Amino acid sequence: MSSDRFMLDRRGFGRLGMGLAAAAGLGAFPRIIRAAAAETGPIKVGILHSLSGTMAISETTLKDVMLMLIADQNAKGGLLGRKLEAVVVDPASNWPLFAEKARRLISQDKCAAVFGCWTSVSRKSVLPVFEELNGILFYPVQYEGQECSRNIFYTGAAPNQQAIPAVDYLMREEKVQRWVLAGTDYVYPRTTNQILEAYLKLKGVQPADILINYTPFGHSDWQNIVAQIKQFGSAGKKTAVVSTINGDANVPFYKELGNQGIKATDIPVVAFSVGEEELAGIDTKPLVGHLAAWNYFESVDSPINKAFIEKWHAFTKNPKRTTNDPMEAHYIGFNMWVKAVEKAAATDPDPVIDAAIGVTVPNLSGGLSAMMPNHHVTKPVLIGEVQDDGQFNVVWQTPGLVVAQEWSPYVAETRDLIGDWRAPLSCGNLNVKTGKCGGGARRPT
């Protein structure tokens, strides 16, 4: 406490006066002093990505890109005149450990913001911690939606920014009438497929023309599932596979597709979790023409993307490291957080959360992305086809940016919900029919 008082003396009159006035107004004297004390040190930024275990393959890259962004910001003079300091923890692909590490980052390390998580199950695990301790999480991966927390900013795509446009593309361009929804057995594929199934039925697809298949994480023997897809595709209607298969199970899946001779011109596979990183382990020649839907591809031709890739290669000292969509999401999220902190002139969660809404930053495909009141980001949707060099060629993209629908309009229970964290609504799940706020951030049942 004595050091606090010392700080106060040294800080001069103006700040003392301000502090007193605020203290009088809020009755929160000690808190203000503590904030003033912290303001001299670096601003801490938490990085919560698995560096070991099954998800390490995807998440390690995100840790690296965050370190690059932070180093970059420090080179520009830091933030609010203070340096940024990265606090890296390893939740080891262990979902409960994510919650423990998140608690440590917020309450012990006093991180101003945390950038992290990949799988939805890890996000679901840390969500109560961020809400309880009033932290800020930037979540960079495309996900299933049906969530809108005040403490989380979702910089990846919601289903209508990825899955729905991809299905529309297949219906329109490939005239697909029969659908295989293949996914890994956990919350993201199951929720996405629930939304897609409802959407397809709405579009007049018969239940007999939809085949849903789930496999465990890391599934490696795809022989009869691929044979089943082939069989399903021989009913005389154009068939496509919508893949929410996650992680490295994709590699044997695509290998088996190639070996059994399923060509993209016969049965195209559109994937939502396969990026440049996942293709790095496969010979893509038999896969040319299979599709992926993202908001960013490494092959996007824009000056800002070129500069980003160059910086990435220089930072990692590896000219072969690929870039991918979640990296772009962190790029957008980090820059948004920087702008929000500058706008709020503080790093405390409440002013930053309020200031973040409406912040606009450039994305890597050459446009501007904005943080919407539902804590999601506006994005372009790109459909890419796999090329023989392991990159994607963009064959279609939305004419403008797409605003995220955090609650799916195709699922009965969430049809009438919206999220809007601006005052006075300040609600993540407002029912527009009844005008009532469901409270909390979880899906009402």
Add this chain to the structure above:
Amino acid sequence: MLRLLVVLCALLVPLAGRAQPEAPDYAALAGHDYEAMRAAVERLGTSGDPRAATVLGALQAGRLVVAPDHALYIRNPDGSVVEAVSGKLAEARGLKEIRLNNAVRRALDAALGGLRLFSPDPGDRAAAAEAVFRNRDVGALPALDRALAKERDAGVRQVMAEARAAAILASPGSSESERFAAVATIRARGDLEASSLLASLTGQPPAVAAAAHAGVVAIQRVLQLWDILEGVFYGLSLGSVLLLAAAGLAITFGVMGVINMAHGEMVMLGAYVTFVVQETIRANAPQLFGASLLIAVPLAFLFAGAIGIAIERGLIRFLYGRPLETLLATWGLSLILQQAVRSIFGPTNQAVSTPDWMSGAGMLGGLTITYNRLAIIVFAVLVFAGLIAVLRATPLGLQMRAVTQNRRMAAAMGIRTPRIDALTFGLGSGIAGMAGVALSQIDNVSPNLGQGYIVDSFLVVVFGGVGNLWGTALGALTLGIVNKFLEPVAGAVLGKIVVLVLVILFIQRFPRGMFPLRGRAAEA
């Protein structure tokens, strides 16, 4: 000169079917509008232009390139560049490959199918006819008729007849009797493609539609029988993978009684040896690439075997008779090995390529046999036979059996038991390393590779009967086949659970597995 040109044109006209007066439009191929590209490909396919086949072939192979001034060039495999339209050698800079989408690719397949029907190579002609069959290309009908009239090869004739039938069914002008004959031809083909084609027919006369429907039913009935055989093949394939992974464990755990949790990491090391071998070959002797796996097999055996011997000498020999401590120590070791590999090679998957002779699939009747799986089945049989041969027919095998059956007696007979222990453990680990070479072809080469197989391996060994190699083989095949027949019914997740429950129930009833060791060895 003029007369020569006229003669030339007159020669070209019948070749083209219907020649068009204006020069064919190649420029649209260089554009970014895929719909325009698709239309241009279709036009070129029937234009009769002598360069069309070459240009479209280059486009399909990704060798058609465009210069900044939108001129088209073809990049030859030897690196030289020619002008696309004239075929003259050219110098050009800033060439960019033309990108396609699926619609353009389909149009290309169909157009080239029509153009290549007269290729001198029978394989090309059959592939061309197959492309017409798949695309139901009505425009190729006149060309098909001419090609059929000329064709001598019976196999190619067959495919052409099928392609012609498909085109007839798609053409609005065909008569009903032609359609009947076409349905019969396609029904006789009898595979999934034929069933798919018949099921997709629309707008046919009612009698033809009924015949097509009957055709679908008949084909599906036959295919169902093939499906059962296919299930058996998949089961054998999964079983051979399990056998490979478990064979080494059958030695270290089954014969020696060491609970080796680092067994999976030996498999992983074998896969990384494959990766290193391939990288080395790629850098130094690319012509040997087809043999990379054959080179990797002995190296993986020696490397993993050496690591195994080191583990036995450095760790396990101090822990004999203390299974719990062995379990913990080897588990810790497995984490160390994983992290070591992660530190050296990085956490991401490494790309191990499949040599050409192991890629793709062949048809055996109605069975699709993928070559990589077939190779693994053969490899598993060879490894197993080799293992049995070592144990039965070599002095080392004799000493191993002696030591495991009665250690003290073996020692009394002058066998150096510690040396045999180390070699036995090395043999088990080396076999795991060889399994890694095979698994690198079907699974991800990552530090976590081994973890996915350790539980399955123990399951197989315990299920088959500890200490009995034949039990391990039969256990692996049984589990593989049961798994593959359950999967389509119950789904992959539930299928695994059901198999696990069945094995638990089985072990409850027969605690020593399918083929328990009897007699004195069982009590040892």
